[in-house]
Amino acid sequence: MQPAPNQSNAPHGWLGIHRGHKARPLEWFAEKFIFAVALSTIAVVLLIFVFVAREAFPVVLGKSNTALIQPVIPPADLDKLSPAKIQEYLALTPKQFAGMDRETLRTLMDVKVEAANEVPVQFRDDPDAKRNTIEWNLMVKPHQWRGYDKPEYIWQPVGEIKKFNLIPLVIGTLKVTLIGLFFAVPLAVGAAIYVSQLARPRVREIVKPTIEMLSGIPSVVVGFFALLVMATFLQNLCGYQTRLNAFVAGIALGFAVIPVVFSIAEDALTSVPQAYTQAALALGSSRWQTAWQIVLPAALPGVFAATVLGFGRAIGETMIVLMVCSASVVSWNVFDSARSITTTIAAEMAEAVSGGPHYRILFLLGALLFAATFISNMIGDFVIHRFKTKMEGKR
Amino acid sequence: MNTVTPSQYLPENPREFRNFRAARFDFWSFFFGGLTGLATLLILAILAVILVNITLNGWSAISWHFVSTIPKKDFFNPDTTGILPMIIGTTIRVFVMTLFVIPVGVITAIYLTEYASNTSLVTRIIRAAINNLAGVPSIVFGLFGLGFFINFVGKNLDALLHNPGPVWGQPALIWASLTLAVMTLPVVIVATEESLKAIPPGLREASLALGATKLETIWKIVLPQALPGIMTGGILAVSRAAGEVAPILFTGVAYYMASLPHKVTDQFMDLGYHVFVLSTQSPNIEQTRSILYATVLVLLALTFALNFVAVLIRARVRKQLRSGH
Numbered sequence: 001m002q003p004a005p006n007q008s009n010a011p012h013g014w015l016g017i018h019r020g021h022k023a024r025p026l027e028w029f030a031e032k033f034i035f036a037v038a039l040s041t042i043a044v045v046l047l048i049f050v051f052v053a054r055e056a057f058p059v060v061l062g063k064s065n066t067a068l069i070q071p072v073i074p075p076a077d078l079d080k081l082s083p084a085k086i087q088e089y090l091a092l093t094p095k096q097f098a099g100m101d102r103e104t105l106r107t108l109m110d111v112k113v114e115a116a117n118e119v120p121v122q123f124r125d126d127p128d129a130k131r132n133t134i135e136w137n138l139m140v141k142p143h144q145w146r147g148y149d150k151p152e153y154i155w156q157p158v159g160e161i162k163k164f165n166l167i168p169l170v171i172g173t174l175k176v177t178l179i180g181l182f183f184a185v186p187l188a189v190g191a192a193i194y195v196s197q198l199a200r201p202r203v204r205e206i207v208k209p210t211i212e213m214l215s216g217i218p219s220v221v222v223g224f225f226a227l228l229v230m231a232t233f234l235q236n237l238c239g240y241q242t243r244l245n246a247f248v249a250g251i252a253l254g255f256a257v258i259p260v261v262f263s264i265a266e267d268a269l270t271s272v273p274q275a276y277t278q279a280a281l282a283l284g285s286s287r288w289q290t291a292w293q294i295v296l297p298a299a300l301p302g303v304f305a306a307t308v309l310g311f312g313r314a315i316g317e318t319m320i321v322l323m324v325c326s327a328s329v330v331s332w333n334v335f336d337s338a339r340s341i342t343t344t345i346a347a348e349m350a351e352a353v354s355g356g357p358h359y360r361i362l363f364l365l366g367a368l369l370f371a372a373t374f375i376s377n378m379i380g381d382f383v384i385h386r387f388k389t390k391m392e393g394k395r
Numbered sequence: 396m397n398t399v400t401p402s403q404y405l406p407e408n409p410r411e412f413r414n415f416r417a418a419r420f421d422f423w424s425f426f427f428g429g430l431t432g433l434a435t436l437l438i439l440a441i442l443a444v445i446l447v448n449i450t451l452n453g454w455s456a457i458s459w460h461f462v463s464t465i466p467k468k469d470f471f472n473p474d475t476t477g478i479l480p481m482i483i484g485t486t487i488r489v490f491v492m493t494l495f496v497i498p499v500g501v502i503t504a505i506y507l508t509e510y511a512s513n514t515s516l517v518t519r520i521i522r523a524a525i526n527n528l529a530g531v532p533s534i535v536f537g538l539f540g541l542g543f544f545i546n547f548v549g550k551n552l553d554a555l556l557h558n559p560g561p562v563w564g565q566p567a568l569i570w571a572s573l574t575l576a577v578m579t580l581p582v583v584i585v586a587t588e589e590s591l592k593a594i595p596p597g598l599r600e601a602s603l604a605l606g607a608t609k610l611e612t613i614w615k616i617v618l619p620q621a622l623p624g625i626m627t628g629g630i631l632a633v634s635r636a637a638g639e640v641a642p643i644l645f646t647g648v649a650y651y652m653a654s655l656p657h658k659v660t661d662q663f664m665d666l667g668y669h670v671f672v673l674s675t676q677s678p679n680i681e682q683t684r685s686i687l688y689a690t691v692l693v694l695l696a697l698t699f700a701l702n703f704v705a706v707l708i709r710a711r712v713r714k715q716l717r718s719g720h
Contacts, residue, residue, distance in 0.1 A: 027610045031510070037499055038506035039517075041524045041584070044577055051542040052535065190434030198428050199435075207435060209706050214442050216702030218638020220667045221691055224674050225445050228684070255445075258438055288424035309530070316532020318641040319667075323675055342534045342641070349538075349645050354546070366538040370531060377530035381523070 052370060055363035059134055067132045072116045075109040078102070120160065128161055134357055139166050155328045155339070157348060157358045164361050168328045172246070172338035176321055177314045179250025179334060180257050184314075185307050187254075188261035192303075196269040197277075197291035208266065215259035223323035226252035231324070238335075246338035249324040253314050261310040264384070268302020269295055271391050298391075305383040312376035316369060318342040341365045446695075453692025456685035462693065468651060470669075471677055473686045478693065480655055484663035485697070487656065488647070489637050491572035492579065497629050499576075500583025507584070508591040509613055529581035533641040540574030540646035562660055569659040571647030578642055579632035586631060590624015590712050591617065627708045634701035638694065640667040666694045 073081070073089055081089075087097040090108050100108075123129040126146050131138070142151035145163065153167040191211060195204050231248045240247070272295045280290040296303070321340045326347060328339035345362050352359040464477020503521075511518040549564035556562075594617055602612040618625075640648075649662035650672065656663040670690050677683040 024608065027608055030610055034502050034506045034510065037502040038511075038521055040499060041503060041521055041528060041580065044580065045524045045527055047543055048531065048535065048539045048577075051547065052538050055538075055542045055546070187434045187438055190431040191438050194428070194431035194435045198431065207439070209710065210442065211435075211438055213699075213702065213706065214438070216634060216699055216706075217442075217445065218640075218667055218694060218698055220638065220640045220670050221449070221695055222445075224670055224687070224691055225448070227674055228680075228687070229448060255441060258441075262438070286421050286424040288421070288428045292427065312530050316530075316534065318532070318534040319671065323671065342532065345534050345538065346641060346644055349541070363538060363542065366535050370535045373530050373532055373535075374527060377527050378523075381526050 048370065052363055052367050056360055056367050059357065059360045059364050067130055070112070070116065072113055073109065075106050075113065078106055078109065123160055126161070133162050134164050134361065139164055142167075153330050155344070157361070158351070162358070164357075166365070168330045169339060169341050169344055169365065171330055171332070172328060173315060173340040173342070175246050175332060175334070175338045176249050176253060176325075176340050177311065179247060180253030180314045181307065181311060183251050184254035184257040184310060185261055188258045188310075189265050189303055189306070192262050192265035192269055192306075193291055193296065196266050197295055198287055208263075211262050212259050214255065215263075217255075219256055219317060219319040220323070222252055222255050223320040226320060226324050240335040242335065242337065244325045244337070245335050246325060247334045249321045249338065250334075252320045252324060253317055256317055256320060257310045257314050260313045261306045264306035264309060264380075265299075265303045268299040268306065268384070268387065271302070271388065272298045273391060299387075301383050301387040305380040305387070308376050308383070309380040312373040312380065315376075316342060316373050318346050322346050341369050345369075446699075449688065449691050449695055452685075452688040453695075456689040457692060458689075461686065461689055465655075468653075470651070471673070471679070471683050473682060476686055478666065478669065478690055480652065480664045481666045481669045481690070482693065483655055484648075485637055485666045485694075488568055488572050488575065488643070488663060488665070489633050491568065491659070492575045492636055493629055493633060495573060495576040496579050496583050496632055497625070500580055500628060500632075501587050501625055503580075504584045504587035504591060505613060505617075508588055509609070509617070525581045525584055528577075529585075531578075533578065533639055534644075536574050536578045536642040537645050539577070540570055540642060544570040544573055545646065565660075566645065566647045566649075566662055567660040568647050568656050568663050571643040571663070574642045574646050575636040575639065578639070579636050582632045582635060583625075583628040586628030586709070587621065587625050589709075590621040590627070593624065593712055594620045623708050624712050627705045627712065630701050630705040630708075634698045634705065637701070638667055638698040640665070640671055643668065666690065666697070670694060 078086065083097070086105060087094065090097075090105070090112070092100075119129070128146055137143075142153050143165070144151040145154065145161070153165045154163040155165055155168045156163040191207075195207050195211075199207065226248055227244070230252060231243050234248055234251065235243050238247075276294050276298060277290055280294045281287075285293070321338075322343045325337045326339050326343050327337035328344075329336050345365055348358070349362055352362055461477050462482070463479055464475075465479050466476040470476040503525075507518065507521065511521070545564060545566060549561070549567075549570065552563040553561055598616055598620065599612055602616045603609070607615070643665060647662055648665045648668045650664075652662060652664055670687070673683055673687045673690060674680075677687075
């Protein structure tokens with residue numbers, strides 16, 4: 001970037017804010033205000049971090065208990081226990097606890113006993129009913145629930161015994177994302193090579209904005225198209241059993257990823273210095289040889305970054321996957337259904353009790369998603385930045 | 396490599412050098428060149444099929460009655476339903492969003508181009524933050540809106556104002572708009588920055604040389620010149636936000652509302668969400684197919700037309716940028 005004029009020989013104020021030689025308090029305030037507003041982007045990223053993590057925190061620390069059968073203290077023991085213990089048992093905040101008299105506490109304890117008596121008979125002797133289902137052990141490892149023949153990964157947040165295993169969702173997300181990338185990356189990179197290296201300038205000027213326009217189609221419209229038109233078309237083409245599956249979702253996801261990968265890869269290919277191309281052509285290689293053996297290897301970091309950023313876009317896409325497939329199955333089969341993390345959050349947040357364990361786990365999933373995209377964006381931006389400086393240095 | 400004499404591959408007329416291609420026919424070049432060309436064509440075909448399919452099916456189903464009717468509870472009935480509240484809801488939420496995002500985005504862009512030194516740590520952190528913000532999944536913005544705006548700001552506001560029930564601490568138009576504003580902030584910043592960079596430095600220097608202060612130069616010289624770019628940013632943000640559903644799922648959208656929203660704390664109906672509802676919750680998909688197509692066409696026209704305009708303006712700004720340096 002070109003340095004702003006009048007900056008080189010002027011005195012610098014605090015943190016790079018320029019101040020004229022004559023004191024103008026109003027301007028000084030205006031410039032400080034501009035700086036403060038510019039900091040808001042940092043504040044927003046921090047706020048997203050803090051507030052998504054804040055809602056998920058009790059789960060990470062293992063503070064909530066989802067066991068169907070909770071330990072019961074008989075109300076007669078009210079006087080024997082310390083206030084702190086009763087407050088913890090009744091899950092009250094210190095403020096709520098302070099505002100209650102003995103009678104209220106006793107009633108609350110009676111309610112607990114009644115709730116324990118209402119547990120359906122078939123669960124009374126079930127060891128699973130006594131377990132807190134949001135232990136990390138149960139969330140990432142397979143467990144043999146009663147009634148199942150072998151240990152399994154199960155996500156089943158509704159029902160008497162709530163099962164919160166995250167593995168099916170992670171597998172579902174990766175499956176759909178990878179299908180999308182396998183479809184989108186070759187197409188987008190091929191198109192980027194064609195548009196940047198082989199096409200005539202006039203073709204290029206039309207084709208490039210047109211492909212980028214694909215990103216202007218809302219994802220809910222892509223999801224609708226996949227659901228109504230593409231699912232049937234692909235089923236006739238490939239002849240698989242279930243109409244809506246991870247394959248359809250992945251291809252539709254590819255539509256959303258193509259413009260991202262294309263535009264970054266095309267940028268990278270274009271920023272390879274002209275001298276490379278001209279030298280290769282002058283030595284007698286054809287356009288294709290130049291593109292494949294000279295330009296593409298030089299721009300490879302850029303293409304890699306495009307793929308990584310495309311991954312970040314795909315893993316966070318919600319509406320397409322939500323509309324096309326949502327059954328959670330643990331299987332790597334392309335033609336089975338899959339339930340992605342984003343789908344789970346979008347579909348279940350409305351039913352989850354605010355502040356309850358299910359709600360917190362959905363926020364935990366959101367935090368995982370945020371971390372995944374954050375890392376992939378960081379890698380992508382870092383690679384592109386290094387690539388650009390390298391290319392500009394050699395020009 | 397075989398030796399070739401210049402007469403074999405050099406064009407006789409020097410003017411043809413511009414469209415120079417290797418004279419010898421090389422099968423693999425042709426094959427792979429064709430393959431990449433096919434990839435390009437396939438992408439264009441996908442775009443064309445989506446647009447044509449929706450336009451044709453939607454056009455035959457759309458009518459003035461459909462666009463201008465407020466539906467009763469049963470909006471799956473193709474004869475009586477309409478989408479007026481959804482159009483209004485989407486328009487209002489996007490409009491309120493621009494009130495927040497454009498000032499903040501433009502001021503940030505001004506700081507980055509006019510004041511910040513590129514090497515300072517603060518600037519680098521701001522740029523990293525913008526890049527990251529652009530990549531955060533839209534559903535995470537929804538969670539953020541729920542966790543921050545509704546559960547933190549809204550609930551505390553209610554406690555502060557001693558409201559008997561939740562007024563601010565529940566999904567509302569204002570929270571949905573603010574969530575979208577946070578989401579589209581990078582779009583506005585990047586577009587504005589691009590147009591600010593396209594302004595020739597000579598203009599600024601002339602203004603400063605005539606005795607104007609830096610702020611006066613920005614206000615009277617730079618900003619008027621950058622207006623097309625700022626508009627592009629605004630339009631792109633609007634078109635992006637109008638089609639997004641995931642961020643508003645938990646922050647303000649309603650499945651059905653009998654009346655139009657008239658306060659910022661009301662919930663609203665939304666076009667994109669309505670497309671989702673019609674295509675996944677319909678009792679009879681064949682019966683609702685026509686109204687579904689019509690709704691999608693309206694949504695697409697809204698977002699796509701805006702996007703198209705923005706791309707046109709942006710192409711002009713980019714041309715100006717190239718000639719300016």
